[in-house]
Amino acid sequence: MTGTALGRPPRTAWRARAKTRIAYLEAQLERERVKPCSEDRKTLAEGMRGHLKKAGAAADEDFGWRRAWSGSAAREGVWSNIRSAEVVLLQLISDEEAAGRASEVMALVKDHLEADDPRRVRLGRRLRSIISGEISPSDRDLMVRALDAAYNALDDELARVRSLRNILWTATFVVLLGVAGLAVYGWFFPQSLSLCFTPKVEPGNASGIDVVCPTAEHRNVPVGTAASSLAQPRDILTVEIAGLAGAALTVIASLRRIRGTDSPYMLPLASAVLKFPTGALSAFLGLLLIRGAFVPGLSDLDSRAQVLGWAAAFGAAQHLVTRLVDDRAQMTLAEVGRTTNAATDPERAAVKEIAAEGEPAAPPPAAADQSGNGEFEGPLDEERAGESGRRPGP
Secondary structure, rough: OOHHHOOOOOOOOOHHHHHHHHHHHHHHHHHHHHHOOOOHHHHHHHHHHHHHHHHHHHOOOOOOOHHHHHHHHHHHHHHHHHHHHHHHHHHOHHHHHHHHHHHHHHHHHHOOOOOOHHHHHHHHHHHHHHHOOOOOOOHHHHHHHHHHHHHHHHHHHHHHHHHHHHHHHHHHHHHHHHHHHHHHHHHHHHOOOOEEEEEOOOOOOOOOOEEEEEOOOOEEOOOOOOOOHHHOOHHHHHHHHHHHHHHHHHHHHHHHOOOOOOOOOOOOHHHHHHHHHHHHHHHHHHHHHHHOOOOOOOOOOOHHHHHHHHHHHHHHOHHHHHHHHHHHHHHHHHOOOOOOOOOOHHHHHHHHHHHHOOOOOOOOOOOOOOOOOOOOOOHHHHHHHHHHHOOOOO
């Protein structure tokens, strides 16, 4: 560990977790370095040390004023080097330790590789033998390649989460920019985007009309006065604030659907923040549609309270659109580390067999080789066996 890491506590929780993992891997590396080793092992040990140094430097890096948008780069630099160090460590440890870690490697492989991935299928076939101690150099190479592939798949899954997070924050900024632009334009040119209404005048009443705006009510205005001439600079801003309040209610209601996640990117937060400017925009557009008589039976509002009430309702109605974004975000998070349907499950049987100390364990359903050699032949061979069993004889 560097002096900076020892002298200053981690600033964030993920940095603390990373430093703990780095310390553990450094201890494992020192244990392997004291053993007699060849030049190849020395090269691997130096490579592992290099990855750990890079991970520690990335965890200690202080981006200063760039910290707000540089945290993702630091996080990726830390964990990618930690994962690479773990792959190298798997090549350094003894056969007994590699056999003990076989189930851990298989669990990661099942979490991140597809069911028909050749590395996953091959490792599933050999796992029983590996756990029992019959590990060959090709088995070790298979475990290393499978673990590296699982970590690469995990990086791809997290990259999709990060990409969607960036899209949501960009969309939030663009919508917020549009909402702010409408408020500024309405402040300087209130008549151009008037949201004032003229309730219907009773027949025979020519003394004056009423004009209702989001920030004021004008009574007994001379007949023929344009409602837009009474618009106030803060009308649009007031409507957008009401829309924000309506959107806030939907954000609170949507919290019941949000689950905790171990993903390093706050995707649910980005999805929730998008609702606020969208609510302000939908409130403005909704009142604009009412004023343009696009809503049948609803063209004139009678009071300022009605105007603000409809603005809040339209602000809450943005949930009809943004809930699709929520569903997409939850689906993307669910794809990270999702355990796929296993093409092979011999690892469960292997663990049970070792635990029974030599007692034969029942093979998994439709997983054991009918020839009795203890190896799983894979889904394609099983399917061929089923077809041959159904094929009529000569």
